[in-house]
Amino acid sequence: MGKLIIFAGGLGSGKTEIALNFARAEARAGEKSVLADVDLINPFFSSRLAIEDLEKEGVKLLAPRRDLAFGDVPQLPPQIISSIRQDNSLFIDLGGDESGVLVMGYLRSYILDRPYEFMLVVNPYRPFAGSLDDLIALKEMLEQSSRVSFTGIISNPNLVEETTPETVREGHGKVLEWAQIMGLTVRYLTVEEKLFNELQPEYSDIIYKLSLHFRPDWLGIS
Amino acid sequence: MDRVLMKGNEALAEGAILAGCRGFFGYPITPSSEIAEYMARKMPTIGGVFVQAESELAAINMVYGGSSAGFRVMTASSGPGISLKQEGISFLSEGELPCVVVNVSRGGPGLGGIQPSQADYFQATRGGGHGDYHTIVVAPSGVQEMMDLTMQAFYWADYHRIPVMIMLEGTLGNLMEPITVREPVTEFVDKPWATNGCKDRAPNVMNTLHLDSDFLEKRNHHLQAKYEKIQQECKRAETFMIEDADIVIVAFGLMGRIAKKSVSEARKQGVKAGLIRPITLWPFPDDVIKSAAQTAKRFLSVEINMGQMIEDIKLAIEGRVPVEFYGRIGISPNPEEISRQIINIAAREGWI
Structure with missing residues (x-):
């Protein structure tokens, strides 16, 4: 059986970019890679908008299509259940916050049947994720709503274009400290390509390189 | 950590709270709903009021009530919901009741779609509802400005006694950028007109029904003079x-x-x-x-x-x-x- 990684977290914690990078890396490694975009919260900046690029790279995308891609009603790609059971790697990108993980209520019985990773994506520079109390509240809310316990944390400390190595070090330090108190392991530290080489030696065991897909290039101008 | 990574809708909501907004009345609609979500989380922790109303009409009339009582209040919606609120906005304008109305715009006409749009420009700038009135309309272009212009909007609303509309594309509401969170507002404009208890003074009355035609015309001249002053003072580019x-x-x-x-x-x-x-x-x-x-x-x-x-x-x-x-x-x-x-x-x- 291939990998099964489910990405959950607060609104705007970086789930979609991370899930997309994991799915692309898997396809590049020659594995069958499926990305499920089950963001029922909000289709802005969602994987379904990158469908052409993903399919070109060999990632199979399960997502609302064509005229339904921008429907703001709950809709789940039906093939997701078979993908959980088949011989492929599956990356599930949930919507943000407690309403986003509600989808797990439907998927959990299939998921609990097999090995999986349920990742809490944390960017400590986001509202409602900037303190230990906030993070505990978020984790509890997501676990209650999904009825699945997290198996690890993905630390994603960034201020997008303003991110410096110091931003990453400071933010990641906090995530590590909070994770330890919460009894969870930080499995990955995700950083953008431009910072990867500088930070790689310090965090070689967990660092993961992200190339951002949804960031418009005109944002630098203000 | 003095920089925070916020979505436009979150920065707007936090800006409202920093400006002293303590009443939010809304009805969810994509792509504005993050504003209501944020308010639902924050308002109960700061002594404010969050109500998910039964409809857009109910929400705008709750704004009328909250503003009459002298509170800084806000509602948010998108095109179809903003259309429903127009009657209330007209009443608020004649009542000279300060408030902030947010339109995180989507494509129309009709139910349209939820993609970014600026097609509500006429509705926003020509008044939108019935009668001779204007609201101040501001259009932020980035997440920091979402916070800053929201704070400015509350000030203008109180100072000129006028509804202020914040209008933005859905993309900006959902876009994330690092911003500096501003200091909370501590000085407020007095509201001797508010219906907040009349012990030791004559009662204040909020009324927009003027059956006397002379008085109705006088009211319209009064509003026009105010709009003239706003034209002199508030243009920004x-x-x-x-x-x-x-x-x-x-x-x-x-x-x-x-x-x-x-x-x-x-x-x-x-x-x-x-x-x-x-x-x-x-x-x-x-x-x-x-x-x-x-x-x-x-x-x-x-x-x-x-x-x-x-x-x-x-x-x-x-x-x-x-x-x-x-x-x-x-x-x-x-x-x-x-x-x-x-x-x-x-x-x-x-x-x-």
Whole structure:
């Protein structure tokens, strides 16, 4: 059986970019890679908008299509259940916050049947994720709503274009400290390509390189 | 950590709280719902009130009530919901009740779609509901400005006793950028008119029914005089490289930000382009446009609609310079698309 990684977290914690990078890396490694975009919260900046690029790279995308891609009603790609059971790697990108993980209520019985990773994506520079109390509240809310316990944390400390190595070090330090108190392991530290080489030696065991897909290039101008 | 990464809708909601907003009344609609979500989380922790009303009409009338009682209050919606609120906004305008109404716009007409749009420009700037009135309309172009203009909107609302609308594309509501969270507002405008208990004074009454025609006309003159004052004091615009520009792009909101990149690109290609980004849509910054028209040879209005702001540009220019239009619906044009338009015009006119 291939990998099964489910990405959950607060609104705007970086789930979609991370899930997309994991799915692309898997396809590049020659594995069958499926990305499920089950963001029922909000289709802005969602994987379904990158469908052409993903399919070109060999990632199979399960997502609302064509005229339904921008429907703001709950809709789940039906093939997701078979993908959980088949011989492929599956990356599930949930919507943000407690309403986003509600989808797990439907998927959990299939998921609990097999090995999986349920990742809490944390960017400590986001509202409602900037303190230990906030993070505990978020984790509890997501676990209650999904009825699945997290198996690890993905630390994603960034201020997008303003991110410096110091931003990453400071933010990641906090995530590590909070994770330890919460009894969870930080499995990955995700950083953008431009910072990867500088930070790689310090965090070689967990660092993961992200190339951002949804960031418009005109944002630098203000 | 002094910088925080926020979505536009979150920055707007936090800006409202910092400005002292303690009442939020809403009804969810994409792409505005993050504002209500944020308020639902925060309001109970700061002694404020969050109500998910049974409808948009109920929500705007709760705003009427909260504002009458002297509180800083807000509602947020998107196109179809804003249409439903128009009756209430007209009442708020005649009652001179300060409030902030947010339109995180989506494509219309009808139920339309939830993609970015600026097609509610006419509705926002012409009053929108019945009767002779205006609301101040501001159009932020980035996440920091979402917070800052929201705080400004609450100030203007109280100071001029007027509903202020914040209008933005859905994309900006969902876009994340690092911002500096501002200090909370501590000084507020007095509200001796508020219906907040009349012990030791005569009761204040909020009423917009004026059956006496003389009084009705007097009220209208009073409102017009106020709008005149606002036109004098509140016009805001950002300008970029317009001093020597042959062609001036006019674009607002996030679209204005995208157009800035197009202007830079056109400059690289040898076209003297510039940008005017109206920050207030009403009052419209016609002064800046009028003065640019003294030197520019052409204007190009870029909007995510079928051509609405172009009317205000033409009014400001009074026929002295041709105004062209480029618009899309349901999609924000990318910078290359707009710079191509600029370069095509320049080539057609023989400037390059």
